[in-house]
Each structure stands twice: as structure tokens, then as C-alpha cells.
Amino acid sequence: MIYDCAIIGGGPAGLNAALVLGRARRNVALIDNDRPRNAVTHASHGFITRDGVTPAEFRRVAYEEVLRYPSVDHLRAEIVSVGKIGSGFALLDSSGRRTQARKLILATGVKEIFPEIAGLYPLYGKSLFNCPYCDGWELRDRPLVLVSEHPSVYHVAKLLLNWSKDLIVCTNGLASLSEEQTGKLQAKGVAVKEQPVTAFIGSHGQLERVRFADGTELPRTGGFVTPRFVQSTPFAEQLGCERTELGGVRTDALGRTSVPGVYAAGDASYFSPSQLIYAAADGSRSAMSVNLDLTEEDFES
Known part of the structure; x- marks a missing residue:
């Protein structure tokens, strides 16, 4: 199966992207290694209707909502490499499984160096x-x-x-x-x-x-x-995506990177501020861009 879109990262950016694409009836692979960066945090704040939610509860509710849409598959896996294949992308995980998709959203977040x-x-x-x-x-x-x-x-x-x-x-x-x-x-x-x-x-x-x-x-x-932030994965570099001065993945106003078909959302893109509400909104933006580009390609083909 070739998915319409693969999303690497199950944080707020990746989850909201999957929600938007699922509701757009796109076949989505939401790939998550189940190691959220905010796992040490007792509560997350600044997200209206979710102020004070624990990271674990946020993820539980989010996955419950996202997986109501039958076109979204949740793949628990550690992606080890990504690359172009034809007009799409191939993702290899640590078990040797390969996932193919027409579009790719990097919602991989960052690592903190204290x-x-x-x-x-x-x-x-x-x-x-x-x-x-x-x-x-x-x-x-x-x-x-x-x-x-x-x-x-x-x-x-x-x-x-x-x-x-x-x-x-x-x-x-x-x-x-x-x-x-x-x-x-x-x-x-x-x-x-x-x-x-x-x-x-x-x-x-x-x-x-x-x-x-x-x-x-x-x-x-x-x-x-204050930590120093670095990309949590090498995928943007593997794909040849341009970076910002701070090290984030450079995107246009719709979340598109410099590599056609690759989008970035959340902390991996803008690096700061690191808040749920920013990341979720960015995931929504990138998902709408993916759906727009897929729609144009399918309509013109």
C-alpha cells in the first residue's frame, strides 16, 4: 500500500496533521516511536480547554480522536532512514519494514541539550x-x-x-x-x-x-x-531540506520544505516557542497544504 501521506512523529503537530488528513479522507500512516520529549512534564499549559493536562492524557485523548478515522493507521515504529522513491518516499523502520507514501510530514520535534x-x-x-x-x-x-x-x-x-x-x-x-x-x-x-x-x-x-x-x-x-535545541532525527538532512539560521527545517507559509513533497510541522520547523498549541496549529497547517497539493495533482492527472 502506498499512503497518501506518512507523518513521522506522534506529538501534537503529527497528531493534529493526522486528524486533519483523516477528516479529508486521506490514507495516512502516523508513525510514532512512543518516546515523547515532554514525558517528564507533570502538566502542559497554555492550550485552551486543555490547560493543565498531563502529556500522557493529552496523547491518550488525541489518539482516541485521530484513530476514529479509518483511513489513519498508527504505526508504532522507529524510523531509521527516509528517501525518495519515484515521485514519493520510502521510510525504513528498525524492524526492516518499509512504508511508502506520496507525501511526507516531518513532525519529529527537537532534542534539548542542557x-x-x-x-x-x-x-x-x-x-x-x-x-x-x-x-x-x-x-x-x-x-x-x-x-x-x-x-x-x-x-x-x-x-x-x-x-x-x-x-x-x-x-x-x-x-x-x-x-x-x-x-x-x-x-x-x-x-x-x-x-x-x-x-x-x-x-x-x-x-x-x-x-x-x-x-x-x-x-x-x-x-x-535554557537548552540548546537540535533536530531529533537526521531525516531533514537525509532528504536535503534547507535549514534556518537556528537549525529548524525551513518552510514556506504553508509548511512546505525546499524538497517537493516534504513538509515540516511543529518544533522541528520553528524550534521555538515549544508549546502544544503552536505545534498543533502548525500540524493542521501542514496537513491542509498536503491535502491541497494532493488534490491539485489528482485533479490535473
């Missing part, structure tokens, strides 16, 4: 996060820390003051703040620490202190750590 700081991972998703819009409310008015090696540290620090005025900004040994920016933050009561952070100290998922390279420690009860 600074190497002891104690981070036991606290991540509980009292340390990366997105203020996702988790700032839960940490409101608490003593917070922002650890960021990214040039956006100044912007994020200003944002965080909407949730808490008790903020320490740490550049982890990098000169990512100008003297002017440091002065402006300090004028707002924000402490700036430029030396490296060596450890997050806490228990039962709750941050208690931040330790610095000189051995000093400061009490904090929550915070944000």
Missing part, C-alpha cells in the same frame, strides 16, 4: 523548566534562578520578572550580557552571577540551592534553564 550541571535532571520538569510561558505561573512569586548561556538571556530575564521579582540570572561563565544589560537588570533588583554553576541541590524534585564554582550557594526554590 548545560552539564550536576543535579539538573532529577529536578527538571518539577521545579526547573525551560519555558516561562509553560511553567512561570506555577513558580510565581518564588525565589527563582535563570541559567542561560544563550544570547537571549537578557530577553528571558525581563520576561521572568512578570512572574517573580526575586530573580538571579546566571550566565554560567559566559559573557552573554553586555555591561549595559547587566546594569539595567541590577537596577531592577536582579542579581547577575557570571561564574559557572556547578550544581543544583534539592530533594524530591524540589530545588533548594544553587552552587557556584567558588563554592558559594544561594537559596532558590525554582527556575529555568
